[in-house]
Amino acid sequence: MLTERTPRVAAARKLLRRAARLEAGRFLVEGVRPVHEALTWADEDPRRVHDLFLTDAVADRDPTLEDRATALGIRVARVTEKAAAGLSDTVSPQGVVAVCSTVTVGLDAALAPTARLVTVLVGVADPGNAGTVIRTSDAAGADAVVLAGDSRNQAVDPHNGKCVRSTMGSLFHLPLAVARDVDAVVEALRQRGLTLLAAAGDGETVLDASADALLAGPTAWLFGSEAHGLDERTAELADHRVRVPVHGRAESLNLATAAAVCLYASARAHH
Amino acid sequence: MLTERTPRVAAARKLLRRAARLEAGRFLVEGVRPVHEALTWADEDPRRVHDLFLTDAVADRDPTLEDRATALGIRVARVTEKAAAGLSDTVSPQGVVAVCSTVTVGLDAALAPTARLVTVLVGVADPGNAGTVIRTSDAAGADAVVLAGDSRNQAVDPHNGKCVRSTMGSLFHLPLAVARDVDAVVEALRQRGLTLLAAAGDGETVLDASADALLAGPTAWLFGSEAHGLDERTAELADHRVRVPVHGRAESLNLATAAAVCLYASARAHH
Numbered sequence: 001m002l003t004e005r006t007p008r009v010a011a012a013r014k015l016l017r018r019a020a021r022l023e024a025g026r027f028l029v030e031g032v033r034p035v036h037e038a039l040t041w042a043d044e045d046p047r048r049v050h051d052l053f054l055t056d057a058v059a060d061r062d063p064t065l066e067d068r069a070t071a072l073g074i075r076v077a078r079v080t081e082k083a084a085a086g087l088s089d090t091v092s093p094q095g096v097v098a099v100c101s102t103v104t105v106g107l108d109a110a111l112a113p114t115a116r117l118v119t120v121l122v123g124v125a126d127p128g129n130a131g132t133v134i135r136t137s138d139a140a141g142a143d144a145v146v147l148a149g150d151s152r153n154q155a156v157d158p159h160n161g162k163c164v165r166s167t168m169g170s171l172f173h174l175p176l177a178v179a180r181d182v183d184a185v186v187e188a189l190r191q192r193g194l195t196l197l198a199a200a201g202d203g204e205t206v207l208d209a210s211a212d213a214l215l216a217g218p219t220a221w222l223f224g225s226e227a228h229g230l231d232e233r234t235a236e237l238a239d240h241r242v243r244v245p246v247h248g249r250a251e252s253l254n255l256a257t258a259a260a261v262c263l264y265a266s267a268r269a270h271h
Numbered sequence: 272m273l274t275e276r277t278p279r280v281a282a283a284r285k286l287l288r289r290a291a292r293l294e295a296g297r298f299l300v301e302g303v304r305p306v307h308e309a310l311t312w313a314d315e316d317p318r319r320v321h322d323l324f325l326t327d328a329v330a331d332r333d334p335t336l337e338d339r340a341t342a343l344g345i346r347v348a349r350v351t352e353k354a355a356a357g358l359s360d361t362v363s364p365q366g367v368v369a370v371c372s373t374v375t376v377g378l379d380a381a382l383a384p385t386a387r388l389v390t391v392l393v394g395v396a397d398p399g400n401a402g403t404v405i406r407t408s409d410a411a412g413a414d415a416v417v418l419a420g421d422s423r424n425q426a427v428d429p430h431n432g433k434c435v436r437s438t439m440g441s442l443f444h445l446p447l448a449v450a451r452d453v454d455a456v457v458e459a460l461r462q463r464g465l466t467l468l469a470a471a472g473d474g475e476t477v478l479d480a481s482a483d484a485l486l487a488g489p490t491a492w493l494f495g496s497e498a499h500g501l502d503e504r505t506a507e508l509a510d511h512r513v514r515v516p517v518h519g520r521a522e523s524l525n526l527a528t529a530a531a532v533c534l535y536a537s538a539r540a541h542h
Contacts, residue, residue: 132525132527132528135521135524135525135528136521136524136528137519138519138520138521139515139517139518139519139521139523139524140518140519141518141519142519166525168521168522168523168525169521169522170519170520170521173519173520173521174519174520208539208542209539244410244535245538245542246410247410247411247412247538247542248408248409248410248411248412248413248441248444248445249409249441249444249445250406250407250409250410250439250440250441250444251439251440252410252439253406253407253410253531254403254406254437254439256403256527256528257403257406257407257527257528257530257531258531259528260524260528260529260531260532261531261532261535264515264532264535264536265535267516267518268479268480271479271516271518
């Protein structure tokens with residue numbers, strides 16, 4: 001039974017911090033269902049999951065966790081409740097944590113030449129929002145998600161615990177890239193023949209039936225931060241600035257709901 | 272300058288609790304923009320806002336707050352920073368709080384005979400989710416939102432601080448009703464000739480172009496809780512069980528994004 005002072009547990013605990021994740025190229029996945037998602041991801045390559053830590057209570061409740069990890073040759077260890085809590089950034093620790101390799105790939109690897117629907121988040125800082133948009137992108141059939149941001153508008157780390165939880169496993173389902181240079185992202189999307197659509201409350205193109213033809217082709221959606229939306233310069237780089245119509249008296253939609261409406265409008269046009 | 276011990280401030284502070292809001296029929300609205308929304312709401316009937324508490328800093332930054340409230344005959348008082356913080360349930364108090372009459376109306380008053388799009392939340396417990404769906408309903412042009420729930424699945428109080436913030440003012444824009452009896456809600460919707468659509472991940476009707484004809488008529492959407500979705504019995508009460516298609520490997524969408532996709536599918540069919 002490992003405790004919070006066991007070096008392996010102490011090393012894993014450091015991954016709660018972004019800098020440590022970046023340095024180690026590893027992150028933590030917590031909870032029965034998310035860990036099962038991670039193990040499914042490791043079915044393709046067992047080296048993707050390095051450690052499974054779980055309490056006796058969780059192991060008793062779901063013996064398949066240990067069985068699956070062991071079958072993949074993943075190191076499994078029982079830990080104390082306190083050790084499990086130390087590996088958690090939530091108020092209700094789940095008692096099971098996997099140490100995984102980070103999921104992000106380079107921009108070129110994320111953007112297949114055949115990509116038809118790509119989500120780009122520009123300077124989105126809230127991990128819950130980013131995770132929700134990754135989940136929605138997966139559901140809408142997107143081919144990739146790019147988290148773009150510079151030093152001024154730093155992109156969220158998709159391996160942040162809250163972001164991982166919000167994706168509900170989707171961060172293992174489609175290619176994710178983190179990119180600092182928005183211009184390079186735009187250039188890469190253009191090279192693949194994607195039409196760039198900037199989601200903008202004051203966009204000249206309305207997202208209604210009249211946009212169907214536009215959405216039918218290969219498309220990349222650019223979404224800005226929850227606080228300020230897309231900066232003007234990035235919006236101007238896009239081929240079209242598209243607004244979700246507001247029929248009532250609301251001023252706008254929030255980021256995650258606007259993205260859901262945009263991505264599902266694309267999904268409808270594609271299917 | 273009122274302090275946290277001034278009886279009016281102490282009385283307002285109690286409104287942070289649901290039971291006190293229910294008893295007083297009043298609730299708190301915090302922040303410059305939300306308070307402006309409340310004052311616009313009070314333009315129709317100044318008795319809707321009872322007190323405006325603000326710090327010197329906020330009054331200096333936005334003199335129109337006091338001006339508007341005074342013009343409406345609303346009682347205005349400067350308060351200390353500490354008093355303002357005591358009226359806030361956030362980690363960063365905004366320095367301005369209005370005491371408003373609760374916005375909810377009875378079910379019959381909320382559902383106009385001409386209603387063409389109604390949102391019903393059944394047993395939704397998370398105030399942030401409820402607020403986001405109210406905001407999205409407003410944007411999609413919904414005519415009303417009903418928060419339904421019984422003692423087992425208690426409906427969220429839309430006057431909860433987090434819910435108010437998430438609505439971004441939309442709780443002042445369209446009729447809101449809180450109802451305990453889901454059957455009575457269903458009956459009232461039917462009487463008004465609305466087709467009832469239950470959002471359900473395993474629904475038999477797919478929300479794609481084939482559903483356009485169904486959505487073109489007067490419609491009420493029923494959404495279940497974030498944890499369990501709609502209970503089976505309520506889903507069976509609806510005319511159709513509708514699923515948002517999942518094209519990728521995500522298991523589902525979250526409540527707020529699913530509602531956004533459904534409500535905007537209706538908005539598209541209506542406009």
